[in-house]
Amino acid sequence: MQKVLIIDEEDNVAVAVQPLKKGDEVNINLKSRGKVYKLKVYESIPFGHKIALKEIKKGERVIKYGQAIGKATKNIDKGEHVHTHNVESTKGRGDLQIG
Amino acid sequence: MYKYSGYLRKDGSIGIRNYVAVIPTVGCVNEVASRIATQVDGAVPILHHQGCCQLKPDVDTVTRVLEGIGKNPNVVGVLLVSLGCEAVDTKEIEKHLKMLKPTYSICLQKLGGITKTVERGINIVQSLVSNITNTTKEVNLNSLVVGLKCGASDATSGIASNPAVGVAVDKLIENGATVIFGETTEVLGAEEVLAKRAVTAEIASGILKKIEEMEHRAKSMGVDMRGSQPTPGNIRGGLTTIEEKSLGAIIKSGTKPINGVLEYGEQPSDCGLYFMDTPGREIEVLTGLASGGCQLILFTTGVGAPQGFPLCPVIKISGNKNTCLNLKEHIDIDVSTIISGEETIIQAGERIFREILEVASGKKVKAELLGYDKNGINIDIYTKGPVI
Numbered sequence: 001m002q003k004v005l006i007i008d009e010e011d012n013v014a015v016a017v018q019p020l021k022k023g024d025e026v027n028i029n030l031k032s033r034g035k036v037y038k039l040k041v042y043e044s045i046p047f048g049h050k051i052a053l054k055e056i057k058k059g060e061r062v063i064k065y066g067q068a069i070g071k072a073t074k075n076i077d078k079g080e081h082v083h084t085h086n087v088e089s090t091k092g093r094g095d096l097q098i099g
Numbered sequence: 100m101y102k103y104s105g106y107l108r109k110d111g112s113i114g115i116r117n118y119v120a121v122i123p124t125v126g127c128v129n130e131v132a133s134r135i136a137t138q139v140d141g142a143v144p145i146l147h148h149q150g151c152c153q154l155k156p157d158v159d160t161v162t163r164v165l166e167g168i169g170k171n172p173n174v175v176g177v178l179l180v181s182l183g184c185e186a187v188d189t190k191e192i193e194k195h196l197k198m199l200k201p202t203y204s205i206c207l208q209k210l211g212g213i214t215k216t217v218e219r220g221i222n223i224v225q226s227l228v229s230n231i232t233n234t235t236k237e238v239n240l241n242s243l244v245v246g247l248k249c250g251a252s253d254a255t256s257g258i259a260s261n262p263a264v265g266v267a268v269d270k271l272i273e274n275g276a277t278v279i280f281g282e283t284t285e286v287l288g289a290e291e292v293l294a295k296r297a298v299t300a301e302i303a304s305g306i307l308k309k310i311e312e313m314e315h316r317a318k319s320m321g322v323d324m325r326g327s328q329p330t331p332g333n334i335r336g337g338l339t340t341i342e343e344k345s346l347g348a349i350i351k352s353g354t355k356p357i358n359g360v361l362e363y364g365e366q367p368s369d370c371g372l373y374f375m376d377t378p379g380r381e382i383e384v385l386t387g388l389a390s391g392g393c394q395l396i397l398f399t400t401g402v403g404a405p406q407g408f409p410l411c412p413v414i415k416i417s418g419n420k421n422t423c424l425n426l427k428e429h430i431d432i433d434v435s436t437i438i439s440g441e442e443t444i445i446q447a448g449e450r451i452f453r454e455i456l457e458v459a460s461g462k463k464v465k466a467e468l469l470g471y472d473k474n475g476i477n478i479d480i481y482t483k484g485p486v487i
Contacts, residue, residue, distance in 0.1 A: 001439055005258055015254050015337070017438050048254030048337035048401075048419075062339075065257070065350075067292065069343035082339070089340035091288050091314065095322050 004028060004051060008066030009035070013050040013082050015064075020045040028053075042079035050082040062087050101274050103243065103459035104235040105172075105394075110199040112172035113242040115394045115459045118143050118410050119227045120174045121220070122165055124192065124204075125150030125185035131213055132180045135220035136475070141228035142178075143409035144475035147386070149482060150187045157482040158186045164364035164480045167390030169196040172244075173410045176201040176227035178220055183208030201227055235461075241275035241370055243459060246388030246396040246411075247351050248282070250381050252329075253336025253401025257347020259418020259437040259447070260399035266448020267397070267455065268353035268372070277370045279361065279391050280352045281377030281384055283313045284328055288342025289349045293374070298356045305360035309376045316483070328379060336401055351399060363481050364390035381406050383481035385413070395459055397451070405429045407466025409475045412458050415465060416451060429471075431464050 003026050004014040014028065014037075024041040037053055045051050050064065056076040061068040070087045080086070105113035119142045123132040126148040136144035145168050149161040165187065169177040177196050181189040183206045196202040203223045210216045247264065249256055268278050286293055290310045297303035317328075329338045338344045358371035364387045367373045377387045385408045388396055396413045398404065403426040407413045417423050420435035432451055436442035442450075458464055466472065 005438070007258060015258060017258075046337065050254075050337065050339070064343055065346040067289065067342070067346050069288070069346065070340040083337070084334060084339050087339045089288075089342060091341050 006037075006053070007064060010063055010066045012053050012056055012063045014053055016045045016047055016049055016051055019047050020051065026051075039079045042077060043081050045081045052076045052078055052080045052082050054078050056082075101240055101456060102237045103240070103456045104237050104461070105242065105459065106232075106234070107236045107238075108172055108200065112392075113236075113238050113394070114172040114175070115461070116173040116410065116412065117141065117175050117231045117233070118173055119176045119178065119224050120145055120169060120171075120410065121178045121180060121224060122168060123147070123150070124165060124179055124181045124187045124189045127151070127182045127185070128180045128207055131207060131216050131220065133475070134213070134217045135178065135180070135224055138217075138221045139224045139228055141231065142224045143473060145409060145478065146475045147478060147480045149480045151185045152487050153186060153482060154484045154487065157484045160363060160482055161480050162187050162192065163362070164386065164390040166192045166195055167364045167366060167392070168386070168410070169202065170199060170366070171389055171392060171410055172394050174200065175231050177203070178223050178227070179204035180216070180220065181206045201230070239275060240271065243271070243276040244367070244392045244394055245271055245276060245278050245455065246385075246391065246393035247278065247280040248381065248384050248388065248396060249285075249348055249351060249399040250404035250406065251400045251402045252333055252338065252344060252347065253419060254338060254347075255418035255435070255438060256399055256401040257343075257350060259434050259444075260401070260416045261347055261351040262444045263418070263434045263437060263447035263451055264351040264397050264399055264416060265353040266445055267451040268351065269355055270448070270452045271455070272353065272355045272372055275370055277367055277373065278352070279367065279373045279375050279388055279393060281375035281387060282348060282379045283309050283376050284317070284341070284379040285345050285348040286310050287314055287328075287345055288340070289345035292346070293349055293352075293357065296355070296357045298358055302357060302360055306357070306374055309360060309374075332402055351397075361391060363387045366390075366392045378481055382477055382479045385411075386478050386480055395455065397455070400430070403429060405466070405471055406477065407464075407469075407472040408478065409473055412464040413466050414451075414454060414458055428469065429465055
């Protein structure tokens with residue numbers, strides 16, 4: 001059984017479909033393009049959570065389903081857990097309104 | 100040609116269940132409606148908290164929904180229960196529904212209190228139920244309206260259950276059925292993907308307008324929507340932002356063109372795929388879909404949602420293996436096979452499609468077997484204005 005799932009080939013994150021442990025090695029073959037990702041899991045990642053497939057710089061878009069799901073609030077390393085601690089939404093942000 | 104067996108109604112619609120709906124036209128008489136419905140097998144109460152002390156647009160919505168619930172093909176007959184001084188025009192709803200099916204109304208203030216009103220109501224409902232005939236007819240899918248909802252989502256929703264439902268939805272549309280999906284909040288961040296599928300530019304801008312209005316209302320509270328959407332449970336399950344939740348949610352609407360935008364609780368005028376303006380919360384979404392004419396609802400869940408609806412079978416589908424095992428008594432279809440690699444999304448979607456035909460033909464879903472939400476307490480009507 002696969003450990004992580006990449007939904008769209010444009011994605012810079014993948015979904016853990018098994019809990020990942022720090023130090024785990026994950027190899028992902030993207031059949032459609034013959035792309036192979038080799039990842040070292042940077043920290044424990046729970047089932048259903050996201051792992052960075054490549055380095056994502058602060059302010060860069062986080063891509064899943066081939067679409068932006070938010071932007072990075074800090075630099076994210078390849079293999080790092082991607083979640084609310086390093087990604088924020090750009091929608092429904094009443095807290096950012098002026099006045 | 101796929102068929103299912105349903106009950107042919109006098110108004111030409113096809114019911115897949117036989118219920119007498121006991122509908123209070125204002126929340127003040129929920130108690131009365133509830134007591135009547137619990138006394139007669141075959142009757143269900145549709146309780147809510149609306150119908151008075153609201154501004155006109157909301158009163159109009161409530162009226163449209165109460166009438167829509169009465170029109171639902173699964174409803175054989177209707178008893179409207181009024182207090183007598185509510186904003187909703189009970190007689191007007193009765194007049195419209197009477198043209199379609201046996202409909203009566205009773206009024207607590209006129210009948211002299213709960214005791215007499217309940218007694219009268221039981222007599223009426225009993226006679227409505229005793230006139231139900233169970234003769235079924237094999238019919239085409241163009242008489243079937245299916246609603247979609249996802250609740251208690253997690254990361255498996257977007258990769259397993261929603262894509263599989265999307266496959267089933269495409270097949271329903273190809274076979275002439277109508278499908279309604281809503282949850283405007285959960286389109287936020289995925290609106291452009293959806294708008295591209297609209298059959299006309301007008302419908303595309305209609306979709307975008309509904310989402311913009313929803314975002315504006317959320318923002319007007321002056322806080323970050325996160326914490327409410329995605330919910331804390333969604334976040335624990337791995338969904339980081341509303342955009343991520345939305346992109347995973349809209350996959351359940353399949354790939355077919357979108358034929359129209361419906362107001363909350365509005366019935367579509369033709370077959371095909373429709374987007375309804377609803378919030379994300381279960382209790383209002385299911386009511387809106389039932390008012391829109393859905394005889395059956397597909398409900399995907401990640402960490403597990405138990406809801407049913409008094410009038411409609413709600414089929415629960417999950418791609419989370421733990422949920423399918425732990426909440427076995429609530430989940431009808433396990434599609435965690437997609438994640439384990441035992442089944443493709445298309446195979447799982449076809450399995451869902453076959454189950455839809457079974458349930459439409461009378462097979463009971465788990466929420467029905469458990470009687471979950473049969474008491475009509477956990478439902479409400481979506482209104483946008485203040486209670487005044």
